[in-house]
Amino acid sequence: MTTDFQLRAALEALLLSAETPLNLVTMAGALEVPIGTVSAEIEALVLDYNQAHEGAGRGFELREVGGGWRFYVRQSHDWALRQLVANENPAKLSQAALETLSVIAYRQPISRGQVSSIRGVNVDSVVRTLISRGLVAELYADSDTGAQMFGTTQMLLEVLGINSIDELPAISPYLPDQDGIE
Numbered sequence: 332m333t334t335d336f337q338l339r340a341a342l343e344a345l346l347l348s349a350e351t352p353l354n355l356v357t358m359a360g361a362l363e364v365p366i367g368t369v370s371a372e373i374e375a376l377v378l379d380y381n382q383a384h385e386g387a388g389r390g391f392e393l394r395e396v397g398g399g400w401r402f403y404v405r406q407s408h409d410w411a412l413r414q415l416v417a418n419e420n421p422a423k424l425s426q427a428a429l430e431t432l433s434v435i436a437y438r439q440p441i442s443r444g445q446v447s448s449i450r451g452v453n454v455d456s457v458v459r460t461l462i463s464r465g466l467v468a469e470l471y472a473d474s475d476t477g478a479q480m481f482g483t484t485q486m487l488l489e490v491l492g493i494n495s496i497d498e499l500p501a502i503s504p505y506l507p508d509q510d511g512i513e
Contacts, residue, residue, distance in 0.1 A: 338372050352399025373400055431457045432466060439482035440470050
């Protein structure tokens with residue numbers, strides 16, 4: 332039989348390793364214990380985390396969201412996380428990623444095929460990179476073609492320090508002069 336301490340530690344291990352919220356049934360099944368026991372231990376963990384440090388709570392909290400439980404940064408410590416992100420050396424984007432991001436930003440919503448057509452190269456891996464960095468997201472599937480349509484995210488706006496994609500500079504001054512083209 333598992334002691335309360337061992338069960339709580341096992342629950343913490345499950346919750347730390349999960350990418351999505353875990354429901355009670357999943358945790359009970361994984362640990363082979365009754366759902367009621369898991370529920371009681373989760374509540375005990377929540378209480379323990381909230382009462383730690385003389386009632387100020389830990390830097391994280393255990394929340395029930397989306398039908399399951401997950402760890403989150405406690406809102407009162409968001410500032411520390413923002414500071415960390417602001418002070419990290421951000422990985423630079425390649426020239427291909429910058430060009431692809433520009434096409435998506437100015438032409439969104441746009442399909443991967445349309446981006447490839449404009450750039451003249453396959454952009455599959457570049458788009459995956461932009462998605463993984465949170466700068467681009469899949470918006471919807473085009474009802475006529477079934478193509479996935481892409482657009483920029485709120486994170487891109489924050490990185491650029493703008494409120495709306497409409498605040499991007501006009502690109503017309505950077506386009507070739509039409510007078511010299513026949």
